[in-house]
Amino acid sequence: MxxxxxxxxxxxxxxxxxxxxxxxxxxxxxxxxxxxxxxxxxxxxxxxxxxxxxxxxxxxxxxxxxxxxxxxxxxxxxxxxxxxxPLLPRDPLGRQRVRALAQLIACDVHPLGNLRVLQFLERDWTIAQPERERWVAHWIDEGLAAFEALLGGHAHVGPYCIGDAPTLADCALVPQLYNARRFGVDLTPYPALRAVEAACLALPAFEAARPETQPDAP
Amino acid sequence: MxxxxxxxxxxxxxxxxxxxxxxxxxxxxxxxxxxxxxxxxxxxxxxxxxxxxxxxxxxxxxxxxxxxxxxxxxxxxxxxxxxxxPLLPRDPLGRQRVRALAQLIACDVHPLGNLRVLQFLERDWTIAQPERERWVAHWIDEGLAAFEALLGGHAHVGPYCIGDAPTLADCALVPQLYNARRFGVDLTPYPALRAVEAACLALPAFEAARPETQPDAP
Missing domain, CATH: 3.40.30.10 (Glutaredoxin)
Structure with missing residues (x-):
């Protein structure tokens, strides 16, 4: 290894x-x-x-x-x-919940706003930029609303998505919230997600992974 | 249990x-x-x-x-x-390959042709049906080409995606090939995928799961 x-x-x-x-x-x-x-x-x-x-x-x-x-x-x-x-809990049910949250982002939100998709909308259908951004924001908003509901909203215990250490679910959520801000999604309705994000971004690992701290960032 | x-x-x-x-x-x-x-x-x-x-x-x-x-x-x-x-191999590398193939379908192909997405294209952008079908077929074709390459094309051993029993990868591939046919995708360029599909559909489990054998099929 x-x-x-x-x-x-x-x-x-x-x-x-x-x-x-x-x-x-x-x-x-x-x-x-x-x-x-x-x-x-x-x-x-x-x-x-x-x-x-x-x-x-x-x-x-x-x-x-x-x-x-x-x-x-x-x-x-x-x-x-x-x-x-470990980035996953040990019990099958906890693992299922973590994976399902990560897949909510990776399967049902992120692919719709991916670069190749936006390029198709622009090149093949000449969809204008404001409409393309509305498209991305629409799917992000729909996904985050479901994610917030799955965490229980204000009743969410935290500090992370599931359990007392970051998991695969947090690895998926934090980058999606970064994207949400890029596309102007209002995160006010998502207190649980914002609390999880704040807890994550306070950790050195998340800081080191942020887009702006990468060597290829402009 | x-x-x-x-x-x-x-x-x-x-x-x-x-x-x-x-x-x-x-x-x-x-x-x-x-x-x-x-x-x-x-x-x-x-x-x-x-x-x-x-x-x-x-x-x-x-x-x-x-x-x-x-x-x-x-x-x-x-x-x-x-x-x-088991639906996943035991070794981490084998598990990774199986999950990556399943996620290729579940993250990068299927979400783009999902019902809610097609409804958005129709209702919000009045994209006509032939263009919507071209959109779905485009993403299916791109994903299947990568899947075929990952299996090695004609060099693929089979009978299933990975190993000598069906895995999570086969659970994802077979329904996507069903969808590919629905949207008129030409499967001729994908001999490995067609061979895997034939091996799977010969099994009673796949037969019992087929859309047409479901109680709610018309």
Whole structure:
């Protein structure tokens, strides 16, 4: 397990942000290789990158000779390979709840506002930017409302999504809230989410993973 | 663990189809409660259903008193609660590969063609049906091409996505191929996917889970 971890990342990719949080929470040293999603027609579309990850998406993690894709499954791999500082509870029901919250974000919110989707809306359908932003904000708002309800709103105990340490659910939520602010979503109706976010951002691991602290941030 | 399993399902929901496959593969008896996604303005939007699942999506699984959402995390819960007939390999790398394939479908393909998304395109943007279908087919095609590449194309060994028994990856792939046909995607370029699908559909568990064999199918 001494093989190097190399993360192909982009500072503002919220899926890469999830994996950065997990790596820092688990205290695993890694090398960052920036992939600029907007330069050179999208560096993730280069033949070199596509040979590594046929989906041509970040994050992509290299662990020695193996190449791993899909942020949530990368995080579970890290958690199973290095069990210290676990990112999932031990009991099946707790694990289900954590995974379901993470998947609410990763399956039902984030993909609809992804770069390739926004590029399709602009190029193929000439949807104007304000409408594209309304589209993204709509899906974020719908997802966050359900997430807030699942946490119980004002009744949520905290400090994190589930339990007294950050989990996979927090790794997914915090980057999505960052995106929500980018797209002007009003977070006032989500007190539980804002409290969880504040607790997370107070931790050094989340600080180190933030978009603005990445080497490729402008 | 003797509590009843109740699956809130819709015959043509591909996320519900995933969970039906898993339940049948694991030999777990369950009761099906149909939720008609198009009748009554969408039965999943009723207050009763929303109280059960704030995301107002199928599948939703009740296990005794607890309510579980998100198809992939439901399947992992079933797998952890009833370990016989495992749906994930034992080694972290194998588990990562299986989860990444399932998430490729569940995060990057299926959400873009989901009913609520197509309804938004129709109602808010009056995108015509042929264009909506082109949209769905576009994302399916992009995802299946990456899935095929990850399996190695003609070099794929099979009979299933990974290993010699169906896994979570097969639970995700087969319903997506069903959807691909619905939207007229040409599957000729995907020999590995078609071979895996044929192997799966030959199994009684997949037959029992098919949309057309559900009690709520028209």
């Amino acid at each position: 001494a093989a190097t971890l190399v993360l192909h990342t982009y500072w503002r990719s919220s899926a890469a942000y999830r994996v950065r949080i997990a790596l820092h929470l688990k205290g695993l040293p890694f090398e960052s290789v920036p992939v600029h999603l907007l330069q050179d027609g999208g560096q993730q579309r280069s033949p070199t990158f596509a040979a590594r990850n046929p989906q041509r998406l970040v994050p992509t993690l290299q662990h020695g000779d193996v190449v791993l894709s899909q942020s949530l499954s990368i995080i579970e791999y890290l958690d199973e390979t290095w069990p210290a500082h | 003797a509590a009843t399993l109740v699956l809130h399902t819709y015959w043509r929901s591909s996320a519900a189809y995933r969970v039906r496959i898993a339940l049948h593969l694991k030999g777990l008896p369950f009761e099906s409660v149909p939720v008609h996604l198009l009748q009554d303005g969408g039965q999943q939007r009723s207050p009763t259903f929303a109280a059960r699942n704030p995301q107002r999506l199928v599948p939703t699984l009740q296990h005794g008193d607890v309510v579980l959402s998100q198809s992939l995390s439901i399947i992992e819960y079933l797998d952890e609660t009833w370990p016989a007939h």
